[in-house]
Amino acid sequence: MTDTALTRTDAPTRTRPRRAWVGALIGVALVVLAVASLFIGVSDVTPASLIAGDADAAFLLVASRVPRTVAVILAGASLAIAGLIMQMMVRNKFVEPSTTGVTEFATLGMLVTIVLWPGMAVVGKMGVATAFGLVGTWVFLRVIRAVPVRQLVLVPLVGVMLGGIVGAVTTFFAYRLDLLQSLGQWSQGSFATVMQGRYEFVWFAAAMVVVAWIAADRFSVIGLGEEFATNLGLNYRRVMAIGTCVIAVITASVLVTAGMIPFLGLVVPNIVSLMVGDNVRRSIPWVAGLGAVFVLACDIIARTVRFPYEIPLSVIVGVIGAGLFLWLLLRKGSRAH
Amino acid sequence: MIALDHVTKRYGNTAALDDVSLTLGDVGVTALLGPNGAGKSTLFSVVGRLVQADAGTVTIDGRDVAETPSSDLARTLAVLRQDNHIAARLTVHDLVEFGRFPHSKGRLTVEDRDHIERALDYLDLEPLRDRFLDELSGGQRQRAFVAMILAQDTRYVLLDEPLNNLDLRHMTEIMRLIRQLADEWGKTVIVVLHDINFAARYADRIVALRDGRVVADADVSGFMRPDVLADIYDSPVEVHQIDGKPVALYYE
Numbered sequence: 086m087t088d089t090a091l092t093r094t095d096a097p098t099r100t101r102p103r104r105a106w107v108g109a110l111i112g113v114a115l116v117v118l119a120v121a122s123l124f125i126g127v128s129d130v131t132p133a134s135l136i137a138g139d140a141d142a143a144f145l146l147v148a149s150r151v152p153r154t155v156a157v158i159l160a161g162a163s164l165a166i167a168g169l170i171m172q173m174m175v176r177n178k179f180v181e182p183s184t185t186g187v188t189e190f191a192t193l194g195m196l197v198t199i200v201l202w203p204g205m206a207v208v209g210k211m212g213v214a215t216a217f218g219l220v221g222t223w224v225f226l227r228v229i230r231a232v233p234v235r236q237l238v239l240v241p242l243v244g245v246m247l248g249g250i251v252g253a254v255t256t257f258f259a260y261r262l263d264l265l266q267s268l269g270q271w272s273q274g275s276f277a278t279v280m281q282g283r284y285e286f287v288w289f290a291a292a293m294v295v296v297a298w299i300a301a302d303r304f305s306v307i308g309l310g311e312e313f314a315t316n317l318g319l320n321y322r323r324v325m326a327i328g329t330c331v332i333a334v335i336t337a338s339v340l341v342t343a344g345m346i347p348f349l350g351l352v353v354p355n356i357v358s359l360m361v362g363d364n365v366r367r368s369i370p371w372v373a374g375l376g377a378v379f380v381l382a383c384d385i386i387a388r389t390v391r392f393p394y395e396i397p398l399s400v401i402v403g404v405i406g407a408g409l410f411l412w413l414l415l416r417k418g419s420r421a422h
Numbered sequence: 423m424i425a426l427d428h429v430t431k432r433y434g435n436t437a438a439l440d441d442v443s444l445t446l447g448d449v450g451v452t453a454l455l456g457p458n459g460a461g462k463s464t465l466f467s468v469v470g471r472l473v474q475a476d477a478g479t480v481t482i483d484g485r486d487v488a489e490t491p492s493s494d495l496a497r498t499l500a501v502l503r504q505d506n507h508i509a510a511r512l513t514v515h516d517l518v519e520f521g522r523f524p525h526s527k528g529r530l531t532v533e534d535r536d537h538i539e540r541a542l543d544y545l546d547l548e549p550l551r552d553r554f555l556d557e558l559s560g561g562q563r564q565r566a567f568v569a570m571i572l573a574q575d576t577r578y579v580l581l582d583e584p585l586n587n588l589d590l591r592h593m594t595e596i597m598r599l600i601r602q603l604a605d606e607w608g609k610t611v612i613v614v615l616h617d618i619n620f621a622a623r624y625a626d627r628i629v630a631l632r633d634g635r636v637v638a639d640a641d642v643s644g645f646m647r648p649d650v651l652a653d654i655y656d657s658p659v660e661v662h663q664i665d666g667k668p669v670a671l672y673y674e
């Protein structure tokens with residue numbers, strides 16, 4: 086749709102009006118898809134039935150459709166921002182929580198709670214998953230220190246291997262403890278079971294988006310590397326610690342709400358980077374908006390493709406996301422080759 | 423004043439800085455010379471609080487670098503490192519704007535914007551302000567980095583080999599700019615150079631390092647002598663007077 090706007094970097098002054106265009110487009114898409122998301126589903130909820138005062142329809146809207154739509158928007162926006170923050174911290178465009186072992190660590194945390202404290206409230210599960218996510222981010226950052234920053238492809242490769250190891254451990258214990266089914270639930274992201282009282286944890290993710298927004302300039306400076314950051318008087322370690330928390334909380338809260346949603350944190354910031362660059366203050370509304378639109382669209386597809394059945398959202402996101410990501414990699418001018 | 427007091431920094435068995443005591447910043451432009459591996463960049467790292475010295479102290483205007491808040495130092499001292507690699511897609515204007523970070527913390531005032539415009543203007547970057555850094559030539563990028571350091575508006579400016587990647591015209595331009603920074607903006611510049619003649623032409627004082635030690639420290643006329651130069655570089659260097667200025671010949 087906006088192919089030319091995405092690839093034209095040689096004439097920045099001319100992309101300005103186009104940027105405004107694309108920005109408006111994202112805004113409109115967000116509203117349209119959100120409204121559509123409210124009215125798509127097995128039971129009939131239509132604007133007409135609401136106006137007619139249909140109590141069942143109103144209940145369904147409040148108890149299920151609104152929570153689902155809100156959860157999808159918040160999860161999409163926050164996961165994309167987790168990817169953006171991670172990319173600034175690592176100074177590498179090819180990382181996000183699910184390709185660096187963070188999501189796998191958080192999943193392991195979920196398994197641990199089920200085994201050790203089966204009756205634990207969801208908030209407790211999320212807390213443990215967050216703690217594991219923190220460990221995962223820390224481990225990744227630690228390991229990656231041994232890899233030169235300029236080894237663009239090696240960094241995500243190390244992350245994927247890390248995730249593979251942790252994922253294998255998780256699967257092993259899930260298998261031994263007969264919990265493979267639960268594991269399957271988390272690893273297949275879906276908003277089908279989201280309803281009132283069961284989705285509120287995504288607000289933690291939303292809070293982290295606010296944190297990222299406030300600290301946007303600091304994350305931009307971090308993206309210049311430790312030497313520039315120090316020269317500019319930034320407390321490098323503290324900002325890295327804040328970023329680690331942002332990533333872990335977002336990963337864990339989306340994981341307990343919907344399960345794993347791959348590629349999103351990779352694709353969205355990369356597309357936005359092509360359009361407006363990496364100044365976080367400038368790009369963060371774009372990343373949030375496009376992330377929300379992307380997941381909303383995928384969720385609607387997941388609900389309608391085999392109507393009245395739903396297919397897992399992660400399948401749709403995975404297919405579209407992987408395709409987009411390949412395009413980003415192979416695109417002329419990509420710095421991966 | 424930047425004062426190093428018995429500073430030692432070791433990497434494994436090699437002492438990158440070996441008990442260095444040195445006061446910098448008494449004149450407008452100080453050139454730091456020395457062969458590769460002499461410890462010039464390490465000296466900048468220690469002064470710029472990027473690495474901690476194993477022994478000794480560094481003070482800037484009497485304040486110990488190790489104990490002064492980093493955000494305070496950032497308004498006194500700006501360091502441009504030798505190899506700058508920025509992966510993020512930033513425009514020239516973005517980069518220069520980050521130079522104001524120590525003052526603005528992200529919220530730009532009118533004064534901040536003023537500094538940004540002046541820096542862009544001063545380095546002829548006005549036409550390139552919306553270009554991404556990865557779309558610039560090496561020289562243009564180097565100028566963008568210098569503009570960032572300028573916008574930081576610090577009393578002390580440390581530049582590590584700023585002439586890297588530059589052609590002759592831009593080398594001269596940057597050196598002239600460094601001179602102006604000292605003469606017109608009242609800055610104190612310490613610059614690592616490789617070319618003895620650039621140093622002799624533009625600096626007020628020349629400090630030479632070798633194997634982590636200060637081996638020469640003099641004004642231009644005291645430095646540009648065959649015996650001094652031969653000592654530093656371990657090879658014969660002739661010095662001629664051309665138009666009343668000393669020029670070193672070391673191409674033989």
Ligand SMILES: Nc1ncnc2c1ncn2[C@@H]1O[C@H](COP(=O)(O)OP(=O)(O)O)[C@@H](O)[C@H]1O
Nearest residue numbers: 433436438456457458459460461462463464465
């Ligand atoms: N990070 C480092 N790790 C190990 N050795 C280093 C490191 N930085 C510098 N050195 C060593 O310290 C010495 C001085 O290096 P440097 O300060 O970069 O010299 P110069 O800038 O004068 O060329 C060299 O022997 C170099 O190999």
Ligand SMILES: [Mg+2]
Nearest residue numbers: 462463464504
């Ligand atoms: Mg050096």
